[in-house]
Amino acid sequence: MTSITSKVCIVGDFAVGKTSVAERFVNNHFSESYLTTVGVKIDTKEIEVPELGISHKLVIWDIAGSERFGHTEFAYLRGASGYIYVVDGTRASTLRSAMNLQDQINDKLGGAASVVLVNKKDLASDWEVSESNVEALQSRFSQVFTTSAKTGDEVERAFEKLARQILENDMRAD
Amino acid sequence: MNDLDQLKELLFGAEKEALDSISRRVERREVRAADVADILPEAIHQSHAKDDELVEALTLPVGECVQRAIQEDPETYGNALYPVIGPAIRKSIMHTLRNFSQQINEAVEHSISPTGLKWRWQASRAGVPFGEYVLQKTMQYRIEQAYLISRENGLLVGHVHHEASKIKDSDAVSAMFTAIQDFVKESFSPDRTGRLESADMGEFTLWAVHGPHALLVCVIRGVPPKGLRADLSAILERIHFRYGDAIREYKGDTSSVPDVDVELERCLRYEARRETSGDRKKSRIPIITLLLLLAVAVFLGYRSWSHAQQLDRLDAALAKTPGIHVTDIDRDGDEFVVRGLRDPLAIPVAEIAESVDIPAARVNAAMQPFQSLQPEIIEARAARLFGRPQSVSFKVSAASLHVSGDAPWIWRQQLRSRFGLLAGVSELDMSSLTTSDRLSFEARAKQLTGARFHFENGTIFSPGSEDRLVKHAESLAALLADAATVGYSVAVLLQGSADLTGDPALNAVLVRQRAEAAAAVLRLHGVEPVDILQAPAGDSQSRPQSDMDRRYVQVDLQLSSLTDP
Secondary structure, three states: OEEEEEEEEEEEOOOOOHHHHHHHHHHOOOOOOOOOOOOEEEEEEEEEEHHHOEEEEEEEEEEOOOOOOOHHHHHHHOOOOEEEEEEEOOOOHHHHHHHHHHHHHHHHHOOOEEEEEEEOOOOHHHOOOOHHHHHHHHHHOOOEEEOOOOOOOOHHHHHHHHHHHHHHHHHHHO | OOHHHHHHHHHHHHHHHHHHHHHHHHHOHHHHHHHHHHHHHHHHHHHHHHOOHHHHHHHHHHHHHHHHHHHHOHHHHHHHHHHHHHHHHHHHHHHHHHHHHHHHHHHHHHOOOHHHHHHHHHHHHHOOOHHHHHHHHHOOEEEEEEEEEEOOOOOEEEEEEOOOOOOOOHHHHHHHHHHHHHHHHHHHOOOOOOOOOEEEEOOEEEEEEEOOOEEEEEEEEEOOOOHHHHHHHHHHHHHHHHHHHHHHOOOOEHHHOOOHHHHHHHHHOOEOHHHOOHHHHHHHHHHHHHHHHHHHHHHHHHHHHHHHHHHHHHHHHHHOOOOEEEEEEEEEOOEEEEEEEEOOOOOOHHHHHHHOOOOHHHEEEEEEEOOOOOHHHHHHHHHHHHOOOOOOEEEEEOOEEEEEEEOOHHHHHHHHHHHHHOOOOOEEEEEEEEOHHHHHHHHHHHHHOOEEEEEOOOOOEOOOHHHHHHHHHHHHHHHHHHHHHHOEEEEEEEEEEOOOOOOHHHHHHHHHHHHHHHHHHHHHOOOOOOEEEEOOHHHHHOOOOOHHHHOEEEEEEEEEEOOOO
16 A cells, blocks of 8 residues: 655644644544644644555644744745644634635645535534625635534545646556 | 146046046045945955965954953953853863863773783873873773765665664654754854764764765764774765765655665774774683682682691690590591590590681591590599598699588598599698588587586476486487588586485485486487496586586586598
8 A cells, every 4th residue: 555645734724723723633532622733733643545555644734723824834845745724613703713814825835635624513503604704715615514523524525636636647647 | 837737638638637636545544444444355255265375464463452352351252152161161071071071081990910011011001191091992882873864855865773772763763864964063163064973872872964965863882982984984985986976866765775775884883992802701711710720719818828727726626625635637638637645534626626616527526535644634533532522622633632611521531432433643631621511510519519408306307307308319319310410429418416415325326316307308319328436526516506406417518520521
């Protein structure tokens, strides 16, 4: 089985649930307590793709929340094969942050595989993101997932989708 | 204005204005300063980029400026340097202490070994301090792990490690090191050209060697020598030469960099000279053997010395023990063999050995019995032969046995009669021996002699007199029973007396009858009087007496010693 390693960065505004999403995907665990990420937190997870005979290891860079990136964040993003943009479904303003970050990344580093996660699906009563908002996202991102790090809903599928995109991009490049 | 001036005005009017303007600018100091200020930064940049002339020109004045400024306002400069000085000093001290402690360890370890002596000589020839020389020679370090990391994306290109090393998720380590590298660069290098090249973590040192496309990070245990970095750079250069394009385009597919781990393995060959497997072990073997032999020799030497000491102690103890004569004493392994003569009354050899801290089990005594004539043994033999009353003691001197204390008279007689059995002495001195039982007997006899028992008229005892005679007879019987034990024979004499009235011839008969009456009482108690006497006539006249006082029988005792006192 071929072994491939890819760098994936999770980006988004403050407290949208980036670390929780990563924790759910890597360790299938969720914590109610909020600990802000300083700098970057790194995890890895291996995904088997039997039909391609590939063992795909994702090195996940969970980057501290920000509305805009500075030099340090860009240094962290350098060489990423894919991005996971995380939006807080209970705060519509975080959509704008995600779009800004996407613009910055595209300007500075060029396009790459990406998905967007509208997170905190479990907090339906506080939901702010409207259908039109989602449509706006879909116009910019090929894949939009409504996820809950708390319940694990759609999280794994989103990562797997991104991983698949990365592999397709790599194969296309070859 | 003349024609010439008008002509000049027509021909050079514009140039003249320009010249006047330039002249005014040159003459006015503030304008000149503003002009220089405008171009100064750019001029400095250009000059600095061109060559070092500007730096050389500024070195002296800038140095003097700084010096003067510090002298005039030291506090400001102190505050500015404070955040830098502390860590710098700490780092310097830690580095120095680390090297120093290692130098001491090495120096101590090698100072007395053959290698140490050789190195000491070589260090003195080279004029290098011994500690430093030892450090150069040993340089304890080992590259435990080597990571080859893509500079572009932080992905791990290759990773090798020693089998014993504990390995975490190497991809995460690679990414995290890259993140730290980026963080340090962004935070502490204003122009982002700085690079994290080393980090210390406890006993490990991380060294990062930077190449155009990849970063070689080595985890080193111990203190690596400076020259190692050049070797690691050479390895990284070789990797770039072979895989440069693949690493530049690296996207996480390890098949694009085949056998890169083989190249990385070269890093792991770098380890301390002392830990290069067999050599160290081989060199240790003779030393260990030597140390073991030395330990055995020391042990045997000590044991031999200890045994010799014990032998001397045992010999001395036996020599001063009465009744023992040693003809041969020797050591047989752990055992002491003693041959000679021993009086049965002497202290056993095993007991003597234990008194000088030698276990009895380690003494083999082959002693022949004999009769010792040493005073202590003669005294012991006398005690065994004669028995010895508690208060009696024997002392042998000058062929005489001196006996002192108090003993029964009969024991004294037995000692005298059996003295000839005791060998080694010819005289018996009992001048200090008392026989208190004989003296006591004499006192009792004295008390009982001369007792009188009175009569009424005729042969009738006065009231109470007969009872007293009975008691007296019992005491006499007891005395007579003891007489033989103290060497006396006792004769009981009865002497009768009568008053002066009546016929003397009749009185004489009466006296006799009274004595017989008393004798009868005595005989009843086992006391046989040997003689009955009549009191002399003069006695009755000696002092005025009543008739009753003259009517009595007196019991007297006569002691005769059976032997010489």
